Amino acid sequence: MIHPATTSVTQQILLLSGSMGPAPDARQWKRVREILEAALELPADQRATYVRAEAGGDGEILDEVNSLLERVDATATFIDHSPAGAPETASISREMQAGHQLGHYEIVERIGAGGMGVVYLARDGRLDRLAALKVLNARHESDDERRRFAREARAASALTHPNIITIYEFGHAGEIDYIAMEYIRGRTLADLLKQDPPPLAELLEIARQTALALASAHAAGIVHRDLKPANIMITEGGAIKVLDFGIAKVTSTSGEQSTEQNLILGTPTYMAPEVAVGQPADRRADIFALGVILYEMTAKRRPFQGKNAMTTLSQVMNQHPPRVETINPAAPRQLGDLIERCLVKDRNARLGSMEEIAEQLDEIVAPAPRMSRRWLLAGGSAVAAGALTYGVSHWMTANRQPMLRYEIEAQKDPALLPYRAAVTDTFQAGWKFRLRLSADRPGYFYAVTETTAEVAVVYPLSGQPAEPVAATLTGWYVFDQNPGIERIWVVWAEKPQDFLAEPGRAEGAREARVRQLLQELPAGVSGMAGQLIQLRHQ
Template sequence: MRHGIALVDKQRWQFIQSIFRHLADKSPSHRRDYLDMVCEEDLELRREIEALLASHDKLEQGDQDFITPALITPALQAVNRIQLPQSLGEYRILKELGRGGMGVVYLAEHPQYDKVALKLLPRFTVEADEAQHRFSLEARILSNLDHPGLSHMFESFTTDEYAAIAMEFIDGKGLDELIKQGPLPFEQGLNIILDLCEVLHLAHTQGLAHRDIKSNNVLLDRQGQTKLIDFGIAKFADTKLTATGQILGTPSYMSPEQWRGRGVDYRADLWSLGIMLFELLTAQKPFTATDRFAVANKILNKEAPSLPATSCDGEDLVPVQAILDQLLIKEPQNRLGSCAKLSALLGKLV
């Protein structure tokens, strides 16, 4: 065992993943009957799968991470078995910053880069094709995009135990934490969306859709600069990383085409920006429910609620509502067409 990573039989792990993939979106009764049939007397196998499903369900109920039929929760289970290394090459690891669908992020020190955010994924998990593609793609994205609204990537590398991405450490506050304090003032809320539009316009012009725009993927640094993070499920137009029908994203922010498992492009980001715009000005998400299926039903079949007449600081929100109506159109071909257009419309209001 190295760094506390249990060496698991790969065939057994693949078998567990295949069962998890089938059961992730099924009802409790279906899960029970299926496990009765597949696991038979193998109680350890059943406990492992049930633990993965319980973790998967908990993440979804908290609306904190990806919907992952095949990949993310097993990856996190592998990560959870890691004994935190004190160092990795020249990086001295200080503390954990957070966990996400594609690994754990640590605060680390490096003699050349000073403090960095070091994102690690166990190599055992990275050997899964989809995980490897997604982790490598994020490194490729960060290396190709250069913008003050993004976390700068210093390097990506692998060791015997990990795949790693070393990124700029952003000393700031998550937008989700800011929203918990209440609606943002009119100008601040719109300027955050404008900042995100600028970053996403750069990505979109390079054929890249982020696909997981949400408040806890946005940080505000100490200078007030908006920073978009986590490209773990982003997709280039010329890649085929996601199988048809696979659903990735965060429930309340996902576009109708993401829920349908159809082809997803940059217009899904426009939908998610609309969700965030509503959230910034009201401190609430427009589509919420007790479980992800009910959220999906609302997104697919219900109209979003209207904004209040005025913002928390008394500004007229009727012009913003007109823009929001164009962002939250369910058919992507009829949605507001680009971040450039969104910027132009919002820019007239601030």
């Protein structure tokens, strides 16, 4: 096996797809590589003529290069290799005009494209609210790609975090599949970096919030796999939202596996080296991508940028970009060290978690003077002039929510050992589960179940002493015989909450207070944090 640090572009293609025949000898190999790399620089419709002429009648070289080019085309189906700032290309989709009815949604306008689909602004006729509808492109209608599209909805809908876009539903209307999600007014980080980059400290706060969002996804067993500035949105209110879980991967020890383990998915500039050679992605691939984003924020240029997808992948695997301090002398050395640890080629030596990135970014930004709450509010009038881009400030760092984490332990049978489950698993009636809860600072933990009929406090248990802790373990819960989705809110509070302290069903004024809290938690509640866990059972 070839070590990634010495892998050439042509060898990468072989690693990505596998050679179909005997390896060429040294002379042939050199010529194959030369012809292939030159052909990749040409438009696709000119490559065949060029390769035939350059092969000079050598059938083995001609067959090898053509075989590799076929694999490049196959790989390109799953790799997003559009250059930054390139105009949006026309997608092969059912174009829908304003007024078109899709299920109970009325199309307002087309607002963009991302991942596998076109995105429309639509009005929900049932709830009278605006929503963003991602509609599956017609060219992505194979069974595998429909499953990928459905998995995006399932993966993202399983996550409830202030910095992750909210998914309303995955629906079908005739032959059209769509995902309905919250409509966000704002700009992507890609647009921000290209058009109007704010000060570095504010960019690092965006990165910190992004790390918190991905930490929540990783804790739920979900790897994004396509993290890039175009998938990070800064809302008009200054909040950060991670978008587009279109190629997200669900990781679980319960046996659920992706059907696409051998596909190369993602965007080359932000793709981890191990993913580029077909190894399965885990949380460390997202960490590499965030390291690339941090580099781009700090140096105002990308660490890896080739002429095309394959040459970019070659840089990702073979080149070590200069430290950011050599490009931007104002960058703190601690930030340079953090980026270096994110971009390590060997994922086993890479930084281990998004929580660690968030903590280090907090330390880097924290010493800077913080803006007062009064100044932050007054700064709203200066946004257009660039004085306070989207309201991101050090004040937000000083008053941030804690990093709330959870793990799910499930047990199928008393005779079997518990295993770590993912929120996307499907559980069976009679199975048990419990939650391991933790936060980056001590507080008070609560768990609340929610249905349309009732809300009930299921943790802490009766008689349990109320004292601040950094981690705790709930009791075991059993799935009943009624199939459906169990909605469990995990709540952390800086101070004890008397209305959550007593276990059991909440009634009357207490029920109204609990429901109000659950509605407010996604947007943020001072001194509190919460995450919704949704578990499917049958």
